Amino acid sequence: MSRLTVYRDDAPGKLLLDLSTPGEIAETLRPHNIRFERWAAPVTPAKDASTDDILDAYRPYLNALMGETGAGSADVVRINAQTPNLPELRQKFLSEHTHSEDEVRFFVHGQGAFVLHIKGRVYSVLCEQGDLISVPTGIPHWFDAGTSPDVVALRVFTDKTGWIADYTGDDIAERFPAEVVPTTAAQI
Template identity: 40%
Template sequence: MSQLRIYNEDNQATPLSTTNDFAEIALKLEQVGIRIERWKADKELPDDSSSKNIIAAYQAEIDKLVAEGGYQTWDVVSMHPNHPDKKKFRKKFLDEHTHTEDEVRFFVNGQGLF
């Protein structure tokens, strides 16, 4: 499930709008230059899959994005409650930051907040 909450920069306590409707989410994100897609995460992978195995399982989808966007690199981030560097990653991802290039996220399992 995807959910979009839009806040006013001056009042971040209460969202201006909230929606779970994927078509509405896609439209609102498109208006600010963000593309959203849903892929099927239907490949059989064990919980301890290596980055190499995850990339191999979704190579066709990755190849499509590479062809469309000309991306040169990609990687896998695998987080779980017992990850030894979870505090470091949490701080990295909580700090607001921007990128000059596109950033693509695909969740095979779990969730992310952006």
């Protein structure tokens, strides 16, 4: 289930807000220019579907999104137990960083948490199948799909070089670990 939890950045145990309705999540993130949507595609491709089949299934949504944002391309990323250098890759995602381009992800399968550090607050957004999130340029954040990820996601971009992480050096991600629920066979 999608979820948004909010904490003060100086109080990891002090929960300020806990939401699980996509509309409420979107409304809470909107003032920070973070886009959160639930897409209801008529068909969800199989987890092992080809990249082309996945892109074709979401083409109407992607065309509309890219037309609005000026993004020029989309691709498919898979993160699972077979991902090369998974522990090192995960560690890179877990450090607070920013990008020079919006980070746009749509979860085709699986889940992951984007944790955002904004104006003295930490917003942990657990995204699941059907969720789109767009983190604007310059917002400090980190990401976690858990220790045993099984994610298929669309990435939307204008220029892939904008994805190069600019690490902040803040250890806040260690104090606020992402809240990822282990995926069970029943959820797959």
